[in-house]
Amino acid sequence: MRKMRYLLIGNYGVGNIGDEALKEYFLHSYPDVNWTILSAHPRKGEMPRFPLGVRSLLHPWWRTLHALYRSDGVVFGGGTLFTDIESVYACILWWWHAFIARLFKKQVHLAFQGIGPFRTSLGEWLARSVVASSVTVSVRDLHSFERIKHWRMNKKIILTFDPVISLINEKKVDRDPKNVFIIIPRRNSNVSFLKQATDSFKERQFDRVLILSLQPDNSDEERLCEKLRSHIGVRATVLPIRTLRDLVLAVASGSQVLCQRYHGALVALALGKPVSIVPQETDDKLSALRQFATQSLDRATLIALVRDAEDVLRSALRSPGG
Numbered sequence: 001m002r003k004m005r006y007l008l009i010g011n012y013g014v015g016n017i018g019d020e021a022l023k024e025y026f027l028h029s030y031p032d033v034n035w036t037i038l039s040a041h042p043r044k045g046e047m048p049r050f051p052l053g054v055r056s057l058l059h060p061w062w063r064t065l066h067a068l069y070r071s072d073g074v075v076f077g078g079g080t081l082f083t084d085i086e087s088v089y090a091c092i093l094w095w096w097h098a099f100i101a102r103l104f105k106k107q108v109h110l111a112f113q114g115i116g117p118f119r120t121s122l123g124e125w126l127a128r129s130v131v132a133s134s135v136t137v138s139v140r141d142l143h144s145f146e147r148i149k150h151w152r153m154n155k156k157i158i159l160t161f162d163p164v165i166s167l168i169n170e171k172k173v174d175r176d177p178k179n180v181f182i183i184i185p186r187r188n189s190n191v192s193f194l195k196q197a198t199d200s201f202k203e204r205q206f207d208r209v210l211i212l213s214l215q216p217d218n219s220d221e222e223r224l225c226e227k228l229r230s231h232i233g234v235r236a237t238v239l240p241i242r243t244l245r246d247l248v249l250a251v252a253s254g255s256q257v258l259c260q261r262y263h264g265a266l267v268a269l270a271l272g273k274p275v276s277i278v279p280q281e282t283d284d285k286l287s288a289l290r291q292f293a294t295q296s297l298d299r300a301t302l303i304a305l306v307r308d309a310e311d312v313l314r315s316a317l318r319s320p321g322g
Contacts, residue, residue: 003032003033003034004032004033004034004072004317004318004320005033005034005036005070005072006033006034006035006036006072006073006074006075006317007035007036007038007064007067007068007071007073007074007075007101008023008026008035008036008037008038008074008077009038009049009074009075009076009077009094009097010022010023010038010076010077010078010079010081011040011079011081012037012038012039012040013039013040013041013042013043013046014040014041015215015216015217015218016214016215017214017215017241017242017243017244017263018079018164018214018261018262018263019078019079020243020244021164021167021244021263022077022078022079022112022163022164023037023077024167024244025077025078025163025164025166025167026075026077026078026111028167029163029166029310030317032314032318033317036064036067036071038050038097047060047063047064047067048060048061048063048064049061049064049093049097050064050065050096050097050100052092052093052096065100068100068101068104068106069104071106072106072107072317072320073101073106073107073108073109073135073317073320074097074098074101074106074107074108074109075109075111075313075317076094076097076098076108076109076110076111076113076130077111077112078111078112078113078140078162078163078164079112079113079114080113080114080115080285081094081113081114082094082095082113082114082115082116082123082126082127082130082131083114083115083116083117083118083123083127084118084119084120084122084123084124085117085118085119088120088122088123091122091123091126091127092126094130095126095127095129095130098129098130098133098134102133107135107320108130108133108134108135109134109135109136109137109313109316109317110130110131110134110136110137110138110139111136111138111309111313112138112139112140112160112161112162112163112306112309113137113138113139113140113144114139114140114141114143114144114285115127115131115139115144115147115148116143116144116147116284117143117147117284128151131148131151131153131155132153132155134155135316136158136312136313136316137155137156137157137158138157138158138159138160138309138312138313139157139158139159139160140160140161140162140163140285140288141284141285141288141289142159142288142291143284143285143287143288144288145157158308158309158312159305160305160306160308160309161292161302161303161305161306162262162263162266162306163306163309163310164244164263164266165266165270165299165302165303165306166303166307167244168244168248168267168270168271178207178208178253178254178255179205179206179207179208179255180206180207180209180210180253180254180255181200181201181204181206181208181209181210181254181255181256181258182209182210182250182251182253182254182256182257182258182259182268182273183197183209183210183211183212183228183257183258183259184211184212184214184257184258184259184260184261184264184265185197185211185213185221185224185225185228185260185261186221186224186260186261186280187215187218187220187224188220188224188280189224189260190280193278194227194228194231196258196276196278197228197231197232197258198231198232200256200258200276201232204256206255206256207235208235208236208237209232209235209236209237210236210237210239210250210253210254211225211228211229211232211236211237211238211239212239212241212247212250212251212261212264213225213238213239213240213241214241214247214261214263214264216240216241216242225238226238244263244267247263247264247267248267248271251264251267251268251271252271252273254273255274256273256274256275256276257273257274257275257276258275258276258278259275259276259277259278260277260278260279260280260286262285262286262289265277265286265289265290265293266289269289269292269293270299275293277289277290277293
């Protein structure tokens with residue numbers, strides 16, 4: 001039996017550890033699939049995205065087109081791709097990839113997605129169009145599930161959880177809590193978050209503070225982390241995080257976590273760390289994660305949700321003509 005060939009599409013290659021961890025999940029959990037990774041900055045063995053703009057025309061996108069022609073379909077692999085909160089361009093970009101796949105009569109699968117929120121009718125229409133044409137759809141949070149349900153589509157939507165949790169092997173890390181405060185900001189964390197971080201530090205005498213930068217090559221994040229470090233003082237250290245394992249080991253070393261990053265909070269929850277999750281105003285994925293935390297669902301229950309969606313997707317990938 002030949003291996004199925006699929007293009008794996010996501011926000012890969014932009015230096016975000018969460019997206020790279022999602023890519024790792026698909027490569028690890030579907031070994032019977034021959035994946036072609038589409039990336040913003042392709043590494044060896046990866047391919048560029050389809051062009052959408054003048055600069056992207058300079059990349060060898062025709063190789064990607066050839067890979068699509070030879071494939072059984074495409075999988076949008078995790079993350080919150082279809083939202084226009086930062087820019088409607090994101091919805092246009094991913095809709096464009098789905099549109100090209102449909103032109104080639106290839107199956108489209110939305111796997112472990114966050115859908116929305118939306119601030120424009122165009123962004124919502126583009127997302128709705130892709131959901132309607134997808135063979136399988138699984139979403140990682142209740143907000144996305146309810147949003148699609150409101151669209152009243154005659155389509156089965158699977159409510160699951162973020163699959164990165166299945167990669168976190170809690171037995172292989174030292175979870176003995178030390179008196180270390182872990183802070184995980186975003187590059188655009190606001191003054192309120194900085195104040196909460198410094199107030200929390202002052203309220204409890206931590207031996208050390210680790211500021212984890214999950215996008216260490218981003219200049220905005222670098223400046224914000226340095227600003228946070230200067231507010232706290234000599235006991236604070238900025239630690240660049242480039243892999244999921246780095247993140248797990250760093251969070252495991254702490255006794256308390258303050259977080260505004262989705263996958264940072266996810267790791268803290270998986271390791272059973274006390275964590276304060278601070279959503280941004282327009283970011284409902286962290287709000288959804290905080291809801292999971294308040295429900296006190298254990299890791300085994302969340303992984304079972306992942307496995308259910310995984311089984312449905314695996315079965316569909318093996319039967320592309322079904």
